Amino acid sequence: MNKNNILSILWKYYGEGSDFREGQDESILSALNNKRTLVVQKTGWGKSLVYFLTTRILRDKGEGPTILISPLLSLMNNQLESAAKFNLIADSINSNNKDEWDRVVFNLLNDSVDILFISPERLGNKDFIDNVLSKIEKNIGLLVIDEAHCISDWGHDFRPDYRRIVNITKRLPKNIPLIATTATANDRVIKDIKKQLGDDLEIIRGPLTRESISIDIIKLGNQAERLAWISENLKNINGTGIIYTLTVDDTKLITSYLKNKGYEVEDYYGGLTAEERSIKESKLLNNEIKALVATVALGMGYDKADISFVIHYQKPGNVVAYYQQIGRAGRALKDSNAILLCGEEDDEISNYFINSAFPTEDEMVQVVNTVNNYEGLSQKSILSHVNMKSGRLEKCLKYLEVEGAIYKEKSKYYPTLNNWKPNMEYSKQISDIRRYELKRMNDYINSETCLMEFIAKELDDNTAHRCGKCKNCTDSRFKSNVEFKNVLDAIEFLKRNHLTIEPRKQWPTGLDLNGNGKVNILSEYRMEEGLVLCSYGDAGWGTIVRKGKYLENKFNKDLINASVNLLKEKVKEWDIDNILYVPSLKRVNLVKDFSYSIAEILKIPCHDAIIKIKDTVEQKTLENSFYQCQNVIDGFDINDNIKYLGNVLIIDDMVDSKWTFTYCTYLLRKKGIADKVYPYALAKTSGNEGRE
Ligand SMILES: Nc1ncnc2c1ncn2[C@@H]1O[C@H](COP(=O)(O)OP(=O)(O)OP(=O)(O)O)[C@@H](O)[C@H]1O
Ligand SMILES: [Mg+2]
Ligand SMILES: [Zn+2]
Numbered sequence: 001m002n003k004n005n006i007l008s009i010l011w012k013y014y015g016e017g018s019d020f021r022e023g024q025d026e027s028i029l030s031a032l033n034n035k036r037t038l039v040v041q042k043t044g045w046g047k048s049l050v051y052f053l054t055t056r057i058l059r060d061k062g063e064g065p066t067i068l069i070s071p072l073l074s075l076m077n078n079q080l081e082s083a084a085k086f087n088l089i090a091d092s093i094n095s096n097n098k099d100e101w102d103r104v105v106f107n108l109l110n111d112s113v114d115i116l117f118i119s120p121e122r123l124g125n126k127d128f129i130d131n132v133l134s135k136i137e138k139n140i141g142l143l144v145i146d147e148a149h150c151i152s153d154w155g156h157d158f159r160p161d162y163r164r165i166v167n168i169t170k171r172l173p174k175n176i177p178l179i180a181t182t183a184t185a186n187d188r189v190i191k192d193i194k195k196q197l198g199d200d201l202e203i204i205r206g207p208l209t210r211e212s213i214s215i216d217i218i219k220l221g222n223q224a225e226r227l228a229w230i231s232e233n234l235k236n237i238n239g240t241g242i243i244y245t246l247t248v249d250d251t252k253l254i255t256s257y258l259k260n261k262g263y264e265v266e267d268y269y270g271g272l273t274a275e276e277r278s279i280k281e282s283k284l285l286n287n288e289i290k291a292l293v294a295t296v297a298l299g300m301g302y303d304k305a306d307i308s309f310v311i312h313y314q315k316p317g318n319v320v321a322y323y324q325q326i327g328r329a330g331r332a333l334k335d336s337n338a339i340l341l342c343g344e345e346d347d348e349i350s351n352y353f354i355n356s357a358f359p360t361e362d363e364m365v366q367v368v369n370t371v372n373n374y375e376g377l378s379q380k381s382i383l384s385h386v387n388m389k390s391g392r393l394e395k396c397l398k399y400l401e402v403e404g405a406i407y408k409e410k411s412k413y414y415p416t417l418n419n420w421k422p423n424m425e426y427s428k429q430i431s432d433i434r435r436y437e438l439k440r441m442n443d444y445i446n447s448e449t450c451l452m453e454f455i456a457k458e459l460d461d462n463t464a465h466r467c468g469k470c471k472n473c474t475d476s477r478f479k480s481n482v483e484f485k486n487v488l489d490a491i492e493f494l495k496r497n498h499l500t501i502e503p504r505k506q507w508p509t510g511l512d513l514n515g516n517g518k519v520n521i522l523s524e525y526r527m528e529e530g531l532v533l534c535s536y537g538d539a540g541w542g543t544i545v546r547k548g549k550y551l552e553n554k555f556n557k558d559l560i561n562a563s564v565n566l567l568k569e570k571v572k573e574w575d576i577d578n579i580l581y582v583p584s585l586k587r588v589n590l591v592k593d594f595s596y597s598i599a600e601i602l603k604i605p606c607h608d609a610i611i612k613i614k615d616t617v618e619q620k621t622l623e624n625s626f627y628q629c630q631n632v633i634d635g636f637d638i639n640d641n642i643k644y645l646g647n648v649l650i651i652d653d654m655v656d657s658k659w660t661f662t663y664c665t666y667l668l669r670k671k672g673i674a675d676k677v678y679p680y681a682l683a684k685t686s687g688n689e690g691r692e
Contacts, residue, residue: 001032001057009057013086021046027179027204028054031142036178036197038148040185040205043327044303047181048082051144052115054179056086059114063141066115069123070146071159072301077278079117082303088114093122093132096274105132120150120161123168124401126409133168140176143169147300148180152192153430160402166196183208183327184320186460207463208323208456212330215338215451215470218480223539224494226313226341227254228486231261233478234291237337239308240284243293244325246314246349249535251293254313257493258293268294300324305332315342317350318437319444323455335469339478342445347438354434358427359396363388365422367396368405368415376412384510384626392623448472494540498566501530501655501679504662508625511633513666527665530679531570532655533563537683545683549653553587555594559682563594564601567649567680571602574678577646579606580668582636582660585615594682595651609642609673610650610664628657636660638667647676655681 003025010018023041027050030037039047055066070079076092083090091104091113107113122128145151150162169178180197182189194201220226230243243265245251251267258265266280266289277297283289285304291311292298299321310329316322322340330336359367366386371377374385379397383390397413400406405420406413440458447454450473456464467473503526506519514522534541541562548555579602581595592608599606616635622628650664661679668674 001029003029006032006053006057010053013053013056023204023206024050024053028057030202030204031177031179032057034175034177035202036200037180037202037204038185038190038193038197039179039181040190040203041181041183042206042208042210043183043324044210044331045183045206047146047183048079048301048303050181051142051146051179052083052086052088054177055088055115055142055144058141058177059088064136064139065108065111065113066142066144067140068115068117068144068146069120069165070117070144070301071120071150071162072147072299076117077281078301078303083115090115090117092117093128094119095121101132105135108132108136120159120164123164124161124408133171137172140172143172143176143178145178145180147182148193149182149185149189151180151196152185152189160398163402169197184324184459186320186458208459208461209452209463209465209467210327210330211467212333213326213336213338213452214477215326215340215467216476216478217340217342217445217451217471218476218478219343219445220341220480220482221343222345223253224487224490225482226343227257227490227493228482229341230254230311230313231258231263231490232482232486234258234263234311237309239306239333239336240287240289240304241291241307241309241311241337242284242298242325242328243291243311243313244316245293245295246316246346246353248295250313251295253494253497255293256497257490258291260493263291264289265291265293268292268298270295270297296321296325298328302328303331304328307331307336308333309337309339312338312340312342314349315340315346315441315445317353317434318441319455319458320437322441322444323459337477340445347442350438350441354431354438356392357431357434359392359399361422361424363392363396364400364405367393367400368420371406371413372415375414378411379413380509382413383624384508386624387627388623390624491540494538494542495534495562497540498534499532499684501527501532501658501661501681503527503529504658508629510626511629521662521666525666525669527661527677527679528574530661530681531566532681532684533559533566534683536654536685542683545653549587549590553590555590555653555682560594560597560601563598563680563682567598568602570678571604571649574649574676575647576604576649576678578648579604580609580645580648580650580664581606582610582650582652582664583608583612585612591651591653594653598651604649607642607645609639609645609668611637611639613637622657625657625659629659629663632659632663636664636667638664638671638673642673644672645674647678648674649678649680652679652681654683654685655679656685 006025006028024046027037027039031054039050041047080090093101093104108116145165150159151165180193220229243254245254248269248271251269255265255267266283268280280292284292307329310326326338329338370382370385383393401408404416404418407416444454450466451470452467453464505521507513507521509519536542537546544559548559579595579599581591584591596606612635614635616631622631650661652660665677668677
């Protein structure tokens with residue numbers, strides 16, 4: 001094979017006269033010469049063409065299928081379409097399609113799959129290694145590692161499962177070609193990848209400046225100003241795009257605000273079902289909507305030729321991730337906009353992510369001890385032995401598994417024979433890097449030199465140069481102020497943006513309130529869906545709630561009126577007979593006075609029915625359901641003098657785990673005091689979880 005041969009093959013699929021982008025042919029030839037090849041090229045350059053065309057050529061020569069490891073199975077559709085351009089039959093084995101595994105393996109063994117997409121998590125699954133990989137590994141034609149920076153601890157998006165790739169490459173025959181691709185590897189990361197994939201790694205590297213993106217930075221203090229900015233400016237930005245947020249809650253909030261303003265937008269995050277995601281992706285793809293409001297779940301690799309803008313609602317935690325995200329814009333356009341809205345408060349969210357990225361020593365020791373003491377526990381059962389949130393536990397288990405401290409078989413965890421000791425030095429080092437990256441992000445925002453050049457230099461691109469079109473090279477394309485009336489409007493929106501409380505349906509595993517070992521909460525003891533006025537600390541009511549609780553020890557008239565407005569129709573609809581509140585020993589009158597004031601205006605009787613029998617620790621210091629629920633059970637009871645109250649509304653200031661409401665409802669209903677029970681809280685305080 002030479003350049004001309006492969007060009008003629010490109011023509012076959014991309015049309016006569018098409019051409020390679022600088023470095024594509026070189027990369028393909030390198031792989032065809034059985035070299036392990038690392039391709040470091042800018043976003044939108046065409047790294048997938050390299051591995052798809054190489055696969056095409058190898059398959060035409062009769063070689064075995066390609067295995068592609070990608071962290072982006074959520075963007076499968078996007079990838080499948082690209083594979084189809086080369087007439088490649090692509091398939092996938094992932095956690096969403098378990099019932100198809102047999103069929104896929106059968107097809108693989110029959111040589112009727114050209115390229116198999118797998119997520120790195122698969123490599124940690126013993127079933128997959130024993131029943132799939134071991135059967136086909138001798139026959140693999142090409143191994144592809146997309147977004148290869150994830151291999152490196154130093155990469156901006158290190159994923160523990162990527163560490164397993166090294167074990168796989170060691171299993172494979174040495175002469176199997178390998179292509180690793182990334183847009184975001186600096187010298188340090190490249191060195192790291194080399195260490196893991198072998199010193200003979202061929203590196204093909206190109207300039208990273210994205211000529212078609214004009215970068216702008218607009219500093220705006222709070223959420224209300226940013227919402228106002230987007231709604232004022234979005235109509236003047238051509239084409240379709242993506243609005244990135246740091247948290248799932250914000251995708252929902254912005255979507256609802258913009259829909260209110262008449263924009264066609266949809267929210268997008270990892271927690272959606274595969275089907276919902278695919279519907280929303282195709283709406284954007286077909287230009288049926290102006291934008292997707294997304295978390296990083298719509299990040300790396302997403303390829304839509306004509307994305308003409310990327311707006312960041314907050315500042316990402318590092319410059320490289322930022323480059324990755326704005327890389328979705330201007331892929332086949334001459335010009336596009338990347339607009340970063342940012343302010344001081346963003347650091348709070350980034351710091352939260354940094355501080356919670358690794359399991360703490362205490363968490364790891366708790367988990368390892370539990371697994372040592374009770375071999376063969378499921379994740380759910382481990383939860384009742386450790387004081388951790390289930391998301392934290394999942395992270396910790398993954399980490400310990402990759403560390404070799406424990407192993408998983410058929411959803412149960414067992415100790416390994418390794419003499420494992422927590423290595424905190426390692427996580428401290430990585431967290432320090434993350435803090436440094438956040439500092440660089442702040443340097444970037446305050447930089448007065450070319451912004452694109454700043455990013456390219458950050459990635460050690462020695463061709464970095466002035467872009468001539470960013471905010472610092474020329475003038476800002478957008479105004480940086482917003483109209484006061486629009487800010488007020490956004491504040492009003494935030495104030496109206498109340499949330500719901502979904503009733504819990506299960507007790508934590510290990511707490512046998514039913515007395516029969518079952519965890520479901522009997523429907524006659526459950527609460528109903530309730531309401532929350534705001535998110536704690538937000539720019540609407542959230543800051544006023546914070547002030548009331550921690551500075552004034554009183555919830556003011558505005559909060560009383562806002563609650564009454566929210567509740568006055570509801571209490572009729574719910575047919576509320578009486579109002580109760582959740583007492584506190586620390587702030588005896590805070591919620592009590594507030595509740596009596598509301599009850600008086602609503603003309604519904606209020607009672608001191610729930611009593612606090614013990615000063616329990618604050619719920620927020622307890623990490624998981626088992627401990628939180630136990631804490632509530634120890635802390636509350638019902639006043640013996642209280643008689644039947646009909647349908648009740650229970651008021652509390654904060655809601656997080658929902659155990660207080662859930663358990664008080666249980667008591668009230670079990671004792672025959674209440675029929676239906678509706679919860680109402682001033683603020684929801686859950687942390688900044690749910691990044692994707
Ligand atoms: N030689 C080429 N000629 C024309 N179009 C091309 C060529 N190479 C790639 N493309 C197109 O460029 C687009 C971007 O390609 P691709 O998604 O592979 O980028 P990437 O390098 O993987 O970027 P990212 O780092 O963002 O994942 C695709 O739509 C692809 O069809
Ligand atoms: Mg890609
Ligand atoms: Zn510039």
